[in-house]
Amino acid sequence: xxxxxxxxxxxxxxxxxxxxxxxxxxxxxxxxxxxxxxxxxxxxxxxxxxxxxxxxxxxxxxxxxxxxxxxxxxxxxxxxxxxxxxxxxxxxxxxxxxxxxxxxxxxxxxxxxxxxxxxxxxxxxxxxx
Numbered sequence: 253x254x255x256x257x258x259x260x261x262x263x264x265x266x267x268x269x270x271x272x273x274x275x276x277x278x279x280x281x282x283x284x285x286x287x288x289x290x291x292x293x294x295x296x297x298x299x300x301x302x303x304x305x306x307x308x309x310x311x312x313x314x315x316x317x318x319x320x321x322x323x324x325x326x327x328x329x330x331x332x333x334x335x336x337x338x339x340x341x342x343x344x345x346x347x348x349x350x351x352x353x354x355x356x357x358x359x360x361x362x363x364x365x366x367x368x369x370x371x372x373x374x375x376x377x378x379x380x381x
Contacts, residue, residue: 274299275336302337302362303330305376309341312357314372323379330380338380342373 276283280292287314307316317326318374346369353372353374358364364372 294319300337301335302339303333303335304339304341305330306341308346308369308373308376309343312354313346313351313369314353314357314364315340315376318361318364318372321359321360323375324359327379340376340380343369 258362276292276298280294280296283292283309285291286295290300292298305315307314307318310316315323315326321329350368350370353364353367353369355365358372361375364375367375
């Protein structure tokens with residue numbers, strides 16, 4: 253059985269000209285919860301524009317789209333579309349088994365061929381941050 257939990261990763265990437273949520277400058281960290289809102293160090297509300305990036309919880313054990321595009325291109329596209337937050341599914345089963353990534357799922361990211369689930373997950377998180 254695959255267990256999933258969602259991580260919300262705050263991107264430090266440029267905001268799209270199409271709109272979206274502004275990034276929080278580093279000097280306004282840490283963020284905290286105030287009632288039902290997430291606020292910055294100054295108590296100002298933070299606007300989130302989140303997207304889901306599926307894959308690590310699936311049979312491929314890696315982020316979706318890596319068979320077609322380099323991981324950096326996918327992350328740039330997320331940012332260009334105006335998102336400042338990414339929810340990533342995670343598999344405890346894959347974490348425990350740590351399977352080898354198959355070429356068919358990471359063709360556009362040759363450095364990941366033959367690497368493990370944890371290597372691929374780290375590569376995606378590194379690209380996001």
